[in-house]
Amino acid sequence: MREINVDTITDEVARLCIEACYYLGDDVLAALKKARANEPSPVGQAVLDQILQNAEIASRGELPLCQDTGLTVVFLELGQEVHIVGGSLYEAIQAGVRKGYKEGYLRKSVVEKPFSARINTGDNTPAVIHTEIVPGDRLKITVAPKGGGSENMSYLRMFSPAAGRQGIIDWVVECVDKSGANPCPPIIVGVGIGGTIERTTLIAKKALLRPVGQPHPDPEVAEMEAEILERVNKLGIGPQGLGGRTTALAVHVETFPCHIASMPAAVNIQCHSARHKEVVI
Amino acid sequence: MAAIKITTPLTDEVIEQLHAGDNVLITGTIYVGRDAAHKRLVAALDAGEELPFDPRGQIIYYMGPSPARPGRPIGSAGPTTSYRMDPYAPRLLEVGLKGMIGKGNRSQPVREAMQKYKAVYFAAIGGAAALIANSIKEAEVIAYPDLGAEALRRLRVEDFPAVVVNDIYGNDAYEMGKAQYREVDG
Numbered sequence: 001m002r003e004i005n006v007d008t009i010t011d012e013v014a015r016l017c018i019e020a021c022y023y024l025g026d027d028v029l030a031a032l033k034k035a036r037a038n039e040p041s042p043v044g045q046a047v048l049d050q051i052l053q054n055a056e057i058a059s060r061g062e063l064p065l066c067q068d069t070g071l072t073v074v075f076l077e078l079g080q081e082v083h084i085v086g087g088s089l090y091e092a093i094q095a096g097v098r099k100g101y102k103e104g105y106l107r108k109s110v111v112e113k114p115f116s117a118r119i120n121t122g123d124n125t126p127a128v129i130h131t132e133i134v135p136g137d138r139l140k141i142t143v144a145p146k147g148g149g150s151e152n153m154s155y156l157r158m159f160s161p162a163a164g165r166q167g168i169i170d171w172v173v174e175c176v177d178k179s180g181a182n183p184c185p186p187i188i189v190g191v192g193i194g195g196t197i198e199r200t201t202l203i204a205k206k207a208l209l210r211p212v213g214q215p216h217p218d219p220e221v222a223e224m225e226a227e228i229l230e231r232v233n234k235l236g237i238g239p240q241g242l243g244g245r246t247t248a249l250a251v252h253v254e255t256f257p258c259h260i261a262s263m264p265a266a267v268n269i270q271c272h273s274a275r276h277k278e279v280v281i
Numbered sequence: 282m283a284a285i286k287i288t289t290p291l292t293d294e295v296i297e298q299l300h301a302g303d304n305v306l307i308t309g310t311i312y313v314g315r316d317a318a319h320k321r322l323v324a325a326l327d328a329g330e331e332l333p334f335d336p337r338g339q340i341i342y343y344m345g346p347s348p349a350r351p352g353r354p355i356g357s358a359g360p361t362t363s364y365r366m367d368p369y370a371p372r373l374l375e376v377g378l379k380g381m382i383g384k385g386n387r388s389q390p391v392r393e394a395m396q397k398y399k400a401v402y403f404a405a406i407g408g409a410a411a412l413i414a415n416s417i418k419e420a421e422v423i424a425y426p427d428l429g430a431e432a433l434r435r436l437r438v439e440d441f442p443a444v445v446v447n448d449i450y451g452n453d454a455y456e457m458g459k460a461q462y463r464e465v466d467g
């Protein structure tokens with residue numbers, strides 16, 4: 001058994017929260033620059049320039065990329081040969097979120113009691129934690145703060161299998177179309193297909209963690225991603241919804257086997273402030 | 282596309298000159314409030330109470346900033362999605378509010394109220410929050426401090442970048458932009 005102390009986990013989570021909110025990934029920056037080069041709309045070009053300029057200002061470490069530093073989503077891949085010592089794993093993660101949001105001057109955007117007293121918890125906890133037990137003796141932590149504007153543009157549909165590939169493609173395009181400017185385009189579209197209600201939404205979200213524009217290893221899925229992306233970028237929504245050809249930087253689809261009678265699908269939209277950082281301990 | 286410089290408070294003459302799609306740079310005082318603050322503002326109006334600021338000619342920016350670091354007036358400060366303020370906006374336009382800054386579409390009743398009371402809706406660039414913060418020179422909480430990031434604030438801005446989305450002539454920059462680049466039917 002390899003031991004990992006909870007204090008290390010707290011410190012790493014705090015660091016990842018801060019880094020995610022100040023430093024946009026190189027993959028996102030490259031995708032934005034490519035989009036800028038191909039965008040025909042003058043307004044769209046100006047918006048993309050400002051987004052790139054914003055990333056440059058944020059990288060100086062004083063002002064986060066976006067004021068909405070999100071609800072903190074944490075993905076864990078916990079090696080089955082790891083022994084967590086010194087306290088509770090989940091509490092260590094919550095402590096890391098608390099620390100990172102305080103020390104990084106990040107906005108606390110979580111309220112208690114969703115439909116009644118929406119009182120701010122004051123420290124951005126609780127984070128939403130997803131844990132997967134994997135072989136090995138390592139712990140991989142991915143911190144992905146998710147803004148409300150893009151998270152609100154999420155969709156779930158339990159398709160009849162007869163709807164097929166085309167039914168899903170048409171629906172995803174429709175979801176992006178009706179989201180318009182709300183999720184801060186250019187966006188990354190996360191799509192989950194298959195599984196059960198909770199699995200399909202989880203893989204839709206996980207799809208957002210893939211490096212931007214990296215196609216799915218299964219050519220059939222990759223082809224679907226390319227087809228959706230092309231159609232989405234013909235919608236005309238453009239950067240910030242002000243018109244143009246860059247509505248999405250990428251479409252990422254993940255799939256999971258499902259019941260003979262079902263074909264669930266989910267869409268989770270990620271704004272251009274596509275923040276996630278990971279570490280392997 | 283040269284930007285039009287405007288200063289607050291906004292007069293009808295200025296508003297008449299603004300058209301959907303125009304780039305503007307706003308200078309002067311603007312107010313900040315989002316969902317929770319709007320709920321209280323409208324409750325105050327309903328109760329016949331005075332608002333914490335005189336809305337006539339003013340602009341409300343839908344925003345909840347990140348915390349200010351020492352030595353800075355404010356943290357990052359980009360717009361939030363406007364539709365959540367749609368149920369409250371017409372009431373404020375009725376009492377003289379002249380501008381709103383946010384992101385995303387407005388409802389039909391809000392668009393109608395803008396035409397009726399001569400007000401405009403601007404979009405700031407969502408997620409360009411660090412860039413926008415640099416145009417904010419002063420910030421102060423003027424009411425509802427218990428709401429934290431959602432408290433009502435007064436800002437002094439210089440050349441705050443925004444785009445006119447809805448003008449008083451019924452135009453909508455989102456619809457216009459989309460129509461121009463759309464390559465699908467319907």
Ligand code: SF4
Nearest residue numbers: 066147149184271408
């Ligand atoms: S959708 Fe993203 S970029 Fe837009 S305000 Fe929310 S977190 Fe920021």
